Amino acid sequence: MGIREFPGGAPRGKSIAIGMRRSPDVSPRRLSDISPQLRQLKYLVVDEAIKEDLKWSRSVEDLTSGPVGLTSIEERILRITGYYGYQPWAASYRREERPRDSPGPAEAPAPAGAEAGGRAIRGCRRCSRAQLQKVCWGVAVVLCVCASWAGATQLARLTFRRFDAPFTLTWFATNWNFLFFPLYYAGHVCTAAEKQSAKQRYRECCRFFGDNGLTLKVFFTKAAPFGVLWTLTNYLYLHAIKKINTTDVSVLFCCNKAFVFLLSWIVLRDRFMGVRIVAAILAIAGIVMMTYADGFHSHSVIGIALAVGSASMSALYKVLFKLLLGSAKFGEAALFLSVLGVFNILFVTCIPVILYFTKVEYWSSFSDIPWGSLCGFSVLLLTFNIVLNFGIAVTYPTLMSLGIVFSVPVNAVVDHYTSKIVFNGVRVIAIVIIGLGFLLLLLPEEWDVWLIKLLTQLKVRKKEETAEGGADPGPGPLNKSRRARPSFVR
Numbered sequence: 001m002g003i004r005e006f007p008g009g010a011p012r013g014k015s016i017a018i019g020m021r022r023s024p025d026v027s028p029r030r031l032s033d034i035s036p037q038l039r040q041l042k043y044l045v046v047d048e049a050i051k052e053d054l055k056w057s058r059s060v061e062d063l064t065s066g067p068v069g070l071t072s073i074e075e076r077i078l079r080i081t082g083y084y085g086y087q088p089w090a091a092s093y094r095r096e097e098r099p100r101d102s103p104g105p106a107e108a109p110a111p112a113g114a115e116a117g118g119r120a121i122r123g124c125r126r127c128s129r130a131q132l133q134k135v136c137w138g139v140a141v142v143l144c145v146c147a148s149w150a151g152a153t154q155l156a157r158l159t160f161r162r163f164d165a166p167f168t169l170t171w172f173a174t175n176w177n178f179l180f181f182p183l184y185y186a187g188h189v190c191t192a193a194e195k196q197s198a199k200q201r202y203r204e205c206c207r208f209f210g211d212n213g214l215t216l217k218v219f220f221t222k223a224a225p226f227g228v229l230w231t232l233t234n235y236l237y238l239h240a241i242k243k244i245n246t247t248d249v250s251v252l253f254c255c256n257k258a259f260v261f262l263l264s265w266i267v268l269r270d271r272f273m274g275v276r277i278v279a280a281i282l283a284i285a286g287i288v289m290m291t292y293a294d295g296f297h298s299h300s301v302i303g304i305a306l307a308v309g310s311a312s313m314s315a316l317y318k319v320l321f322k323l324l325l326g327s328a329k330f331g332e333a334a335l336f337l338s339v340l341g342v343f344n345i346l347f348v349t350c351i352p353v354i355l356y357f358t359k360v361e362y363w364s365s366f367s368d369i370p371w372g373s374l375c376g377f378s379v380l381l382l383t384f385n386i387v388l389n390f391g392i393a394v395t396y397p398t399l400m401s402l403g404i405v406f407s408v409p410v411n412a413v414v415d416h417y418t419s420k421i422v423f424n425g426v427r428v429i430a431i432v433i434i435g436l437g438f439l440l441l442l443l444p445e446e447w448d449v450w451l452i453k454l455l456t457q458l459k460v461r462k463k464e465e466t467a468e469g470g471a472d473p474g475p476g477p478l479n480k481s482r483r484a485r486p487s488f489v490r
Contacts, residue, residue: 138399141391145384145403150410152380153246156238159373165361166238168352170231173378177341181205183386184334201331208325208332214339222324223336227343229317234381236310243303245421247412248290251431252307254404257441258283259315267319275440275447282437289430333389398442405438 159169185198196204206213209222240249258280264270287308294300328336355361363369391400408431415421444450 134395135399138395141387141395141400142403142406144387145391145400146406146410148380148384148387149404150250150407150414152377152384153241153250153407153411154414155373155377155380157241157246159370159377160242162368162370163363163373164242165352165355165363166242167235167355168361169374169377170235170238171344171348171352172374173381174231174234174344174348175341176378176382177337177344177385179338179382180334180341180386181331181338184331184390188331202335205329205331205335208328208336214335219339219343223339223343224347226317226321226336227340227348229313229320230340231344231348233310233313233317236306236313240303240306240310243306244294244300245415245419247408247415247421247431248304248427249307250404250411251408251434252287252290252304253311253314254408254434254438255283255287255308256311256314256318257401257438259312260318261441263315263319264322268323271445273445275443279437279440282433282440286430286434286437289426289433293424293427293430330390330393337385337389398444401438401442405435408435 156169160166163169181202185201188201189195203213209215209218212218214223237249237253240252258276261270261276262280265272287304291301291304325336352361356363387403388400412421412423412431416423
């Protein structure tokens with residue numbers, strides 16, 4: 001090292017000169033790396049000749065370091081200790097030996113603080129650009145979710161005018177879930193850097209079901225219950241559209257967010273949040289007011305019960321999925337939804353057949369079936385589920401959830417021009433209350449901490465502005481003379 005101790009406890013000054021004459025090719029370390037040597041500085045005894053040598057080296061570096069001529073404390077201590085062969089004149093010599101740039105407008109070298117500030121600004125710009133891109137994608141996803149969900153709801157209502165078979169429509173649309181994994185694999189082939197075969201990708205995604213993959217036991221214990229819940233959710237929703245208008249059905253389905261919170265709090269022991277309890281209360285109050293809006297008629301009560309049942313089945317599906325299967329990646333989610341489609345084809349097909357022969361859901365001939373409406377509804381529902389499950393890759397989950405809320409005013413506008421719905425005060429208040437509860441449930445868990453930080457920053461900024469305003473009383477000499485002179489005005 002640059003300092004050598006002797007039995008007397010204090011290093012001799014000659015060792016400094018030895019340390020300073022080392023090879024200039026070794027770069028010095030940071031100040032934190034030489035803390036033991038810094039503790040020994042109090043024992044330094046420097047000869048007069050060495051002092052003159054140090055003064056000379058300092059003057060050389062100060063003259064060549066720039067217009068300021070000041071050196072940092074780290075460089076001074078490294079110069080004194082001679083740690084790792086630090087020689088200022090060698091450093092300055094290297095600076096002089098650097099090749100000059102081609103002739104052109106010269107730029108002054110930026111200080112380290114300015115360079116760090118520039119890096120921070122570039123990082124902020126990069127971060128803000130990424131956030132802006134996510135927000136733009138979020139707007140597109142919100143519009144897609146809103147359009148697909150509202151379009152599927154309105155198209156289902158139009159389909160029931162010619163084809164009064166809600167369970168058959170549910171079965172037909174659920175069969176399209178089989179396309180999830182093929183569509184995911186097509187996206188994987190187009191975007192992935194390391195492409196895998198379909199069999200390899202399938203085996204990798206099957207690990208989601210356990211170490212043994214997708215066995216027959218796993219199919220009936222982990223996939224079949226979710227297939228039943230999926231079918232019940234869609235069937236109750238479509239059956240409710242037959243009973244009441246689409247605006248009421250879509251706004252009542254938004255209550256599933258409140259039911260998810262209540263079930264997660266009870267079953268999953270999630271964190272208790274007062275604002276979400278308030279949101280759940282608002283949702284329940286909105287359901288009661290929605291029932292009261294039509295005067296508690298049996299037809300509307302059944303429709304509201306069906307819509308609330310659909311929201312409950314959707315909430316139970318989500319909570320049980322998190323409890324039994326946890327979280328899934330994109331490929332695993334696509335495979336799981338395709339498995340639900342296979343379950344629907346194999347085990348639910350018999351129910352529409354039974355309903356047809358019992359004439360519960362009967363149509364005279366297959367030529368009377370509006371295949372265009374059925375396929376359009378299935379495509380819109382498939383698009384809705386694809387965007388809702390995979391949109392998180394490009395935007396925030398909160399923005400995706402807003403699409404379901406925005407479908408309510410879209411359905412309201414369509415119902416206003418195509419049906420005899422009456423938007424009385426009670427119905428409007430119920431819609432607003434349920435929508436407000438849904439928005440409260442979208443608040444993150446640390447929303448109160450963020451709010452406190454925001455208010456604190458606003459207070460600090462206000463104090464700084466007040467202090468800056470009080471620090472500018474006007475011209476200095478004139479103001480001092482005015483304060484110094486006593487007033488003789490009576």
